[in-house]
Amino acid sequence: MDRLMALNVFRHVVELSSFVAASRRLQLSPAAVSKNIGELEAHLGVRLLNRTTRRLSLTEAGKLYYEQISLVLDDLDAADSSLGLHQHVPKGVLRISAPTTLTLLTTLSQAMPKFLDRYPKLSLDLRMDDRRVNIVQEGFDLAIRAVDTLEDSSLVARKLMTTPHVVCASPDYLVRHGTPEKPSDLLHHKCVQFTLSGHPDEWAFWRGDQSVRVPIDSRYKVSSSLAVRDALCSGFGLSLIPWIYVKKNIENGQLRTVLEGWTTVELSVYAVYPSRRHVMPKVRAFVDFLIEELTP
Known part of the structure; x- marks a missing residue:
């Protein structure tokens, strides 16, 4: 038995929750993966996996x-990286998952070529998707998450920025339907719901010691903040949307904010990556770059 190979196979099977996925990632046959796991269990005299x-x-x-060998394998990777200074240069393929709207409406998409120019030995595979990906199972090195509340997990999270939400609509819509003066007035308006938010069916507002929660059940539910913005600009209705997504539209008069005296949830942007004792140089370089681009 090649013990180091068996340990790597075991780790990949656990993190991908699949023999088949591990075989693809390691470029081994499913039979070879099963053989490595079987030989490792025989060597240890204990069952490691319930199948x-x-x-x-x-x-x-x-x-x-798994917890113990992960630390050992991380230390081996770190030892390999410490052999020379050149090993600390970010290189290889960096696989990133990022929300589509955030990437396109901030400086991120424009800044990616600058990042690649800075690190010529690095290749970037940027997957833009508003869904919540499983970083480990889907093979990403890092994900950018824009959320109201970051869920508990084993991932390392670095907060990059925060932006408030605003309620806004087109001036034309407000002329035709009136301007809401208090959160409960939203019940009488057409609203657009962003279904992937942490609050699609209920919008919460605060003013002083007042707290109001408004149930939302609209005719238009959509999984893209860009589509929400377009619906607002067309005069369809009102929505609760991150300010950074509609900043330019508010500045040029296409949209107007309402309920000015009320505060609501904030959107926080994080860089998240697997919890490891030693962060790969390419991941560390990208996190530093995100901080440079997004942190006020």
């Missing part, structure tokens, strides 16, 4: 072993 046709899970011993 059924539909589900793969760690045994108690497997969980403990």
Whole structure:
């Protein structure tokens, strides 16, 4: 048994929750992956994985072993990287997941060529998608997340920026339907719901010691903030949307904010990546670049 290979196979099977996915990532046959796991369990004299046709899970011993060998494998990677200064230069392929709207409506998409010019040995695979990806299972090095509240997880999170939400509409819509003076007035207006937000069906507002939650059930529900913005500019209705997404539209008069005396949720932007003792140079370089571009 090639013990180092078996440990790597075991780690990939656990993190991808699949023998088949691990075989693809490691460029091994499924039979070779199964053989490595079987030989490792035989060597240890203990079952590491519970396998059924539909589900793969760690045994108690497997969980403990995974935690320990992950640290060992990370240390081996760090030892390889410490052999020379040139090893600390960011290189290879950096796979990033980022929200479409945030990437296009901030400086991020324009800044990516600058990042690549700075690190000529690095290639960037940027996947723009508003859904929440599983970083480990889908093979990403890092994800940018724009959320109201960051869920608990084993990922390392670095906060990059915060932007408030605003309620806004086109001047034409407000002329035709009136301007809401208080949050409960939204019940009598056409609203556009962004379905991937953390608050699609209820918008919360605060003013002093007042707290108001407004249930929202609109005719137009959409999974793109760009589509929400376009609906607002067309005069369709009102929506609760991150200010940074409509900043230019407000400045040029296409949209007007309402409920000025009320505050609501904020959108926070994070860089998240797998929790490891040693962060790869390419990931560290990109996080530093994000801080440079997005942190006020």
